[in-house]
Amino acid sequence: MASAHSSLSHDGRRTELREFLRSRRARVSPGDVQMPDSGRRRTPGLRREEVAVLAGVGVSWYTWLEQGRAIKVSGQVLDAIARVLLLGSAERAHLYRLAGLNPPPAPSVPSVEPSPEVRRLLEAWSPRPGYVRDRHWNFTAVNDAARVVFGYHENDHNCLVSFFTNARQRALHQHWAEAAPDVTAAFRADAARYPDDPEFGRIAADLAAVSPEFAELWARHDVAEHTSAVKAIDHPDAGTMIFDATLLPLPEHPGHHLVLHNPRPGTDTQQRMESLLRQHSLVVPHPG
Numbered sequence: 001m002a003s004a005h006s007s008l009s010h011d012g013r014r015t016e017l018r019e020f021l022r023s024r025r026a027r028v029s030p031g032d033v034q035m036p037d038s039g040r041r042r043t044p045g046l047r048r049e050e051v052a053v054l055a056g057v058g059v060s061w062y063t064w065l066e067q068g069r070a071i072k073v074s075g076q077v078l079d080a081i082a083r084v085l086l087l088g089s090a091e092r093a094h095l096y097r098l099a100g101l102n103p104p105p106a107p108s109v110p111s112v113e114p115s116p117e118v119r120r121l122l123e124a125w126s127p128r129p130g131y132v133r134d135r136h137w138n139f140t141a142v143n144d145a146a147r148v149v150f151g152y153h154e155n156d157h158n159c160l161v162s163f164f165t166n167a168r169q170r171a172l173h174q175h176w177a178e179a180a181p182d183v184t185a186a187f188r189a190d191a192a193r194y195p196d197d198p199e200f201g202r203i204a205a206d207l208a209a210v211s212p213e214f215a216e217l218w219a220r221h222d223v224a225e226h227t228s229a230v231k232a233i234d235h236p237d238a239g240t241m242i243f244d245a246t247l248l249p250l251p252e253h254p255g256h257h258l259v260l261h262n263p264r265p266g267t268d269t270q271q272r273m274e275s276l277l278r279q280h281s282l283v284v285p286h287p288g
Contacts, residue, residue: 014068017098021066024085025051033084046084055080065099073099090251112253114141125260127277129243133159135255136199137187146261148280149233149241149273160187160203164211174232174240184217185224192223193255231261238276241269 026045033046033054046054052062057077064071065081078099082092093103111134114122122130122143129146133139137159142152151172156162162169163183170176191200208215229245243261250256263269 013098013100017095018066018068020094020098021081021085024087024091025066028084028086032086051081051084054084057081073101075101075104089254111136111138111140112256114250114256115252118250118258122258127274127282128263129261130259131159132250132256132258134253135190135194135197136203137161137190140256144280144282145273145277148277148282149235149238149261158203161207164207164214172233172235174234179229180213181217181220181222182224182226182229184214184220185222186226188218188221189223189225190255230264235272235276237279238272241272242267243269 025048026043028046029044030046030050035046035050035054048063048066049059052059055062055077057080061071062081065073075096078095078101079092082095087095096103114132118132119141122132122141126143126145129143129149131139131142131146131152138157139152139159142156146152151166151168152162156166156169160183163173164180173179187200187204191197191204194200204214204218208218227247231243231245233241233243235241242264244264245259245261248258248260250258263273
């Protein structure tokens with residue numbers, strides 16, 4: 001049964017590869033790749049032999065690839081084909097997967113400020129807490145609700161560092177000790193996405209030098225990935241509040257995430273949060 005299922009999956013991948021390459025080839029005109037147009041064509045886009053020549057591969061080999069035959073492929077050749085077919089980063093990664101290869105690591109990109117649209121979304125999320133962090137877990141934007149509820153201040157620049165070194169953060173988190181291993185493992189998983197980026201190692205080394213707890217957890221080499229979490233807060237002015245946190249990737253900025261927190265249903269978190277924000281003169285909209 002297992003081998004039959006594997007064979008079906010393999011055949012499905014080959015079929016998808018064939019249709020994907022044909023559709024990408026059809027949308028590229030000779031002029032798009034600085035080739036002279038040789039007149040009327042029976043079908044739109046580049047011919048197979050033109051893709052092969054531009055990519056520097058044999059015409060027969062490219063034909064076999066597009067037919068989904070079992071041939072050996074390399075990342076270098078797929079990159080050449082991706083350039084000819086003008087594939088975007090997501091399409092390039094898709095091509096790798098359909099050809100049976102792991103996509104190359106995401107390129108390291110600098111931390112960027114959130115777009116005006118993301119900033120408006122973050123502010124519109126108030127009175128619920130939210131923030132944006134880059135691939136190194138540096139804060140790039142924090143709304144006022146997050147500052148009040150989670151105690152973030154101007155000197156909190158990095159989510160990981162604050163979690164381990166900010167005494168207020170530790171006191172606020174109801175289950176800090178239980179959460180610490182997962183937080184560390186998630187940072188290591190993110191670091192693995194950018195193996196050539198030394199900043200992850202620098203952050204980890206600097207933090208390990210000042211936090212024995214982080215040093216011990218980092219040495220375990222545990223890895224975990226998650227896009228959601230439950231955050232329980234014991235706030236000195238509002239009592240216990242429980243939030244569902246959701247991490248939303250920002251595709252235009254690889255590695256950046258919008259992190260939004262919602263009061264957990266079935267708790268009185270919403271009421272406690274709104275009362276706390278009023279104490280800090282933050283506007284809380286009336287229901288309805």
